[in-house]
Amino acid sequence: MPSAADPKKCSGCGTCADKCPENAIDMVDGMPVVNNVLCIECGVCVIICPCQARDIMEAIALMT
Numbered sequence: 001m002p003s004a005a006d007p008k009k010c011s012g013c014g015t016c017a018d019k020c021p022e023n024a025i026d027m028v029d030g031m032p033v034v035n036n037v038l039c040i041e042c043g044v045c046v047i048i049c050p051c052q053a054r055d056i057m058e059a060i061a062l063m064t
């Protein structure tokens with residue numbers, strides 16, 4: 001589940017929330033929170049994050 005954004009890297013830009021095709025990400029106190037019910041684990045939020053704040057190994061695991 002690519003729901004964990006590294007708070008040390010995340011800039012709170014909201015790009016992942018904007019690009020999520022399922023609208024599964026809400027910005028809460030400047031940090032993205034994934035709604036696991038809506039998330040289809042497509043990996044888009046991981047790929048588009050400009051700060052590499054999401055776990056890329058999780059993204060690769062999702063693609064394989």
Ligand code: SF4
Pocket residue numbers: 002019020021022023024025034038039040041042043044045046
């Ligand atoms: S993996 Fe896909 S559906 Fe899930 S939160 Fe990221 S962009 Fe949205």
Ligand code: SF4
Pocket residue numbers: 005009010011012013014015016017031032048049050051052053054
């Ligand atoms: S795209 Fe990356 S840096 Fe921007 S809010 Fe999402 S996890 Fe944080």
